Amino acid sequence: MYQSNYGREGFSHITIAGALAHGMKEVEVWLQTFGPGQRTPIHRHSCEEVFVVLKGKGTLLLGSSSMKYPGQPQEIPVFKNSTFSVPVNDPHQVWNSDEHEDLQVLVIISRPPVKIFTYDDWSVPHTAAKLKFPYFWDEDCLPAPKDEL
Amino acid sequence: MYQSNYGREGFSHITIAGALAHGMKEVEVWLQTFGPGQRTPIHRHSCEEVFVVLKGKGTLLLGSSSMKYPGQPQEIPVFKNSTFSVPVNDPHQVWNSDEHEDLQVLVIISRPPVKIFTYDDWSVPHTAAKLKFPYFWDEDCLPAPKDEL
DSSP states (O other): OEEEOOOOOOOOEEEEEEHHHOOOSSEEEEEEEOTTTBBBOOEEEESSSEEEEEEEEEEEEEEESSSSSSSSEEEEEEEEOOEEEEOOOOEEEEEEOOOSSSSSEEEEEESSSEEEESSSSTTTTTGEEEEEOOOHHTTSSSOOHHHHH | EEEOOTTOOTEEEEEEEEHHHHOSSSSSEEEEEEOTTTTTTTEESSSSSSEEEEEEEEEEEEEOOOOSOOSSEEEEEEEETEEEEOOOOOOOOEEOOOOOSOOEEEEEEEESSOOOESSSSTTSOOGEEEEEEOHHHHTTSOOOOOOOO
């Protein structure tokens, strides 16, 4: 199981059961660690997602999928041994809002590999969110393009 | 989140993100604890299943789905911070083979609610395995049957 920060300081991702790495077809499981202050991008995906907090505490920022843009997010505190799920397509951001401790989560998604749409801020229209596929941790696992010579 | 042993001594199950309890459609997450010596029934299901071992150690017994019956199972050791997945439809049994310590696992399944076929032993033909649906922890969550008076 390959661990990397994928260019993000204070972040660690391991795909512990993955579609591309391990042949999963219906679920995928990640172990992610966020240093103090670290956040995911604001993003959405059309799959189910469940978080189980193993260590630390933080904040789930949850925008709206029923307006034209995410809007002012709800701030939902999360903490060790809590579980939360993100509704399909709702824009969200996981933030280690603690100043001292790491936030470590198990993340479960359906329909792997994940197709992620990112937002620069909460006022970007859903239609202008940027698709990043394959996502960073899936890039390493994709078969190399065929040599067309 | 309702915790019960569902009539099995030395066992605890909590559905931490469930189809019937919480409206999940594509994945379901359980927290299960097995006392020393405790086992699941020998069983199969036609969904993906991933285990993340949080505490303790044990043994995954894994039979065959390509013969007419499970047959002599492989014995696969599992331990804290290990992850394993059970192939769709493979008959299996999780066993806390330790004599002292609890085995605690997060269990992730696809296509909830789970439809479980149980075997009395490893020589029962797949066609004679018994369907238990809804499974014990889903029974409490099903809507009551309609009054037909």
